[in-house]
Amino acid sequence: MTWRLLFICMASVSADLYFPDQVHIALDFQETGMRVTWASEHPSYGASVQYTPVTSPNQQVSNFAYSSLGSWVTFPNLSNPKILVRHLSTCTAVMSGLIPGNFYKYRVGSDLYGWSQHFAFKARKNFTETPEARLLIYGDFGVGIETAATMSRLIQETEDYDYDAIIHDGDFAYDMPDNQGELGDDFMRQIEPIASKIPYMVAQGNHENENYSPHYYYRFNMPSTSKNLWYSYNLGKAHFLAYSSEFMFENYTDFLSQQQVFIENDLSTYNRTQYPWLIVYSHRPLYCSANWSTTYQLNSAPYIQRHNKDCLQDAVTVRNAFEDLWYNYKVDFVINAHVHAYERLAPAYKNQSVPCEYQDQNTCIGAKAPAYIVTGTPGNQESYAPISPTPLPFSMAQDSQWGFSRLTVINETHIYWEQIRSVTKEVSDWFWLIKSKN
Ligand SMILES: [Fe+2]
Known part of the structure; x- marks a missing residue:
């Protein structure tokens, strides 16, 4: 090899190492x-x-x-x-x-x-002429063949740039540090077609806590002073607050109290008149029904086991930390993932349904407590939760098909929620949340 050729090769390798x-x-x-x-x-x-x-x-x-x-x-x-x-x-x-x-x-x-x-x-709209804000929402995405249907559907959904944000509610690649971080690279490349055009807003999952945190801290960059752990923003007529539900499980009491200060300060000072809807999101659910888990196994039948931990003992831990906050600040929607299922629950407090002024299967007018969502079915490679045979009394809808959620904050009185199946594009659940005139 001539010196000239060697130089060209070295320059090319070197450029690759710095290429965006x-x-x-x-x-x-x-x-x-x-x-x-x-x-x-x-x-x-x-x-x-x-x-x-x-x-x-x-x-x-x-x-x-x-x-x-x-x-x-x-x-x-x-x-x-x-x-x-x-x-x-x-x-x-x-x-x-x-x-x-x-x-x-x-x-x-x-x-x-x-x-x-x-x-x-x-660029972010100013929402003065058209107040409507549209978001895609899911958690527990992963990398690989299981995610292909959702990924191609999300690419179609965002073709017209007609969304104001995508919320990824924790658990990204299972896990980002694996294979010397290359799994994290693969995940970030996978979402590039949608995340390079629509703001990709994230929350910390249990697969991004403890030693895994640096990937969560530094691969993303939210409008946050807490390394993406807690932050807020407004879109349309809604105020969004992201928080971490991991600190209780990792014994990070300092973080838990710092986050509490942020939440109390944020929710007591933001302009509720301008942003009448209040939507919070984090990874672990406060309420869910799923009690079975199916784990994929290479070259063999899926392994099905009884799995009550997430929806029983862990959900109680999460409720003890956050439920009074959300109830007292009159949060409208609490959006979670973690359980690899889709579930929508009617407004509830202290494990009891709190009736709306008017309520049917797909409508709530005049809610008196937050409504809860679990949206964890885009297709991760880890496991999925079949429909629970023993749903909570206030569980309104479940789906175990691959899918993602669509939130439309229509105006100051109406929110429309949908669950979309990735393979067929069917709407498997829909819900109107409407403010009462009182
Ligand atoms: Fe999780």
Whole structure:
């Protein structure tokens, strides 16, 4: 090999190590901002995002009007310490001064090490003319063949950029640090087609607690001062609050009390008149019925076992920590996952149904307590929970098919909720939550 060829090979390997990968966006503290995070094998000096307004997401651009420098974080993969521990690097840059509701084209990287492909997104709307906010919601996604149906459906759903956010309610890759973090890389690449165009908002799952936390802390970058553990934002007529339900299980009492301070401060000060709907989300459910678990096993029949822990003892632990908070602050919706099932529960408090002013199978007008959702069926490779033969008395709907949820905050009085089956696109459950006029 000539010296010239060797140099070209080395330069090419070197460029690959710095090339931007796994691009995804998230809402920013500023309503006219959008943050973008990406990964590369090593950090590089001068990496940035370049962005420019366009009239359509398909518009080709050769110049970008704006640029913003990124900030790097490098962290070790802790799951399986070896002599050579892989370090991972992620970079976040904020695109600011965006025109509300306008399309933007962007790319990340640098002249020296190369630029990503061009991506597009729609800047956060100001919701004054059209108050409607639309979100896709699920937890427990995973990587691999089981996720293919949901992934392709989510790509179709987001084709028109017609969503304001995606909420991933914990448990990402089972687990992100596996195989020296490459499973985390695979997961982030898998979601890139949707997460590079719609803000991808996350909550911590049990597969991201303890030693797994660095992946959760640094692969995502929420509008948060707590490494993504708790934060809030507004979309349409709703105030959203993300929190962690893991601290009680890991004995992180400091975090639990810090989070409590944040929640109390946030919920007592945000503008409830402007945002009459209050929606909170975290990974573990306060209420669920599932009591069987089916575990996939390679080359053999699924293993079915009785499994009461999540919905009995652990749900009680979660309720003891949060239920009074949500009830006292008049939360409308509590959205969880963790159990690999779909379930919708009527408004409840202290394990009892609290009747709405009017209530039927698919409607609640004038709720007096939070309604509860479990949405954990996008298709993870771990297990699934069949429909419970012993549902809670206030369980209104269950589904065990692969699927995801769709939330539409229509206006200040109406919310519409749906569960969509990934394979058939059927709506397997739907629900109107309506404020009473009183
Ligand atoms: Fe979980």
